[in-house]
Each structure stands twice: as C-alpha cells, then as structure tokens.
Amino acid sequence: xxxxxxxxxxxxxxxxxxxxxxxxxxxxxxxxxxxxxxxxxxxxxxxxxxxxxxxxxxxxxxxxxxxxxxxxxxxxxxxxxxxxxxxxxxxxxxxxxxxxxxxxxxxxxxxxxxxxxxxxxxxxxxxxxxxxxxxxxxxxxxxxxxxxxxxxxxxxxxxxxxxxxxxxxxxxxxxxxxxxxxxxxxxxxxxxxxxxxxxxxxxxxxxxxxxxxxxxxxxxxxxxx
Numbered sequence: 001x002x003x004x005x006x007x008x009x010x011x012x013x014x015x016x017x018x019x020x021x022x023x024x025x026x027x028x029x030x031x032x033x034x035x036x037x038x039x040x041x042x043x044x045x046x047x048x049x050x051x052x053x054x055x056x057x058x059x060x061x062x063x064x065x066x067x068x069x070x071x072x073x074x075x076x077x078x079x080x081x082x083x084x085x086x087x088x089x090x091x092x093x094x095x096x097x098x099x100x101x102x103x104x105x106x107x108x109x110x111x112x113x114x115x116x117x118x119x120x121x122x123x124x125x126x127x128x129x130x131x132x133x134x135x136x137x138x139x140x141x142x143x144x145x146x147x148x149x150x151x152x153x154x155x156x157x158x159x160x161x162x163x164x165x166x167x168x169x170x171x172x173x174x175x176x177x178x179x180x181x182x183x184x185x186x187x188x189x190x191x192x193x194x195x196x197x198x199x200x201x202x203x204x205x206x207x208x209x210x211x212x213x214x215x216x217x218x219x220x221x222x223x224x225x
Contacts, residue, residue: 012073012105012155014053015081016044017062019098028095035097036061043083051076070105070155077101078164103155157181168193 018024024032040063047056047105048065051072056064067073081101088096156167157177167174199215201207207215 010106012067012070012103014067014073014077015062015102015104016065016099017059019100021061022096024097025109031095032097035095038097039084039087039097043087044080047079047083049074051079070103072157073103074155074159074162077103105155106164153177157183 018036021032040058044063045055047053047077053072053076054066056066063074065073081099084097084099088098153167153169153173154177156169157174157213158181159165160167160183161181168188171187172186174183177183178185199218201215204212204215
C-alpha cells in the first residue's frame, strides 16, 4: 500500500475573528449577523480580490485567508481594518463590529481547498511577546486594543518599513531586519523590556551528556555586542 504524499507550500495566512462576538450576538443576533455579512461581502471580499487573497474558510465569526506573500497579507489586513473603521464611524460604540487579525508566514499542509499546520494555528493565536505586553499594560491599569497581530519578526518590520506603527521585538531580530529594510532600531532600557529566560528539565542529572553540555553552554553569560 503506497503512502499518500503530503503536499506542502509556503504561504502567508491571515486569521480574523470578531472582538466580543458572544456579547454582540446576545445583544442583537440578527443585527450582528447582518453587519458581519456586510463586512465580508462589501469589504473583505473586494480587498482579497485586490491583494490576491484566497478565502480558505469561514469560521462563524471569523475567516481564514491564504496569500502568496507576506506583503499582500499585510496590505490586505491594513486595508480591511481601515474599511471597517470607516464603516463603524457612525455606529454606536456598543454595537460596532471590530476584528482581531493575526498574520503568519509559514509552511502549510494542503488538503484540497483546506489548509492545515502550525502556521494556521499560530496565525490564530497570540505570542509570548504579546502576552508580556498585555501583562504589563494590565499592571499599569491600561489595556491594548489589538487590530492586527503579527506573528513573525519579518512581518513586523515590513509593517514598520511601510510607515505603519512600531514593532517591539528582540534586538537581534531587529538588527537582522535592519540590514535589508529601511527601519531604525531603538534599544529599550526599561525594566519591563528585560526578559528572563528559564531552562526547564525534569532532572539535570538524568539528562544525557550532550544535553547537559547544551544546558551548561546556554547558562554562560552572553558577551555584550
């Protein structure tokens, strides 16, 4: 019996969902569904057509879209959020439909018209850096209103290069992107920007010799650039 070959391809994934969908549906189910359909047909679909996006699936309050490049995905995400903001301008605050958007560039498994893989899951989820920022914002009595969530330093730096917002990311990643992009790197010295990493093992003594050497190497102080 011949094993079926797994088809993969590199693509940019956009995952979108509605902020506070359950609350909106509980308040006005018919009105929310009508507005959601209008956002999809009048804004999302035309924008996808302009930016070579393929609608993979609808997921109730959200959508999964494939793009051939990260630039197309980012441009479409920005255009859609701008269109949604304009449509919401004259709507009451409590009934506005707002979207969270996650972007990720990665290797995907193709199954018919559907896509699977870590890239899909990562696009739909958050990131450790996002969790860190949310935590410190909460401690300061504030909160983030995320509109576009980028999972990948290249995507973040491309956004900055286009003049849209700023990116908070590890300095090594920023320096690497600076070599090919017109961006400026500003080091952060605040205490909240310092991350303390931990190595987790069940028992150091039970590790094989090569793993113990790796742990010891990782514990060495990093030389300053």
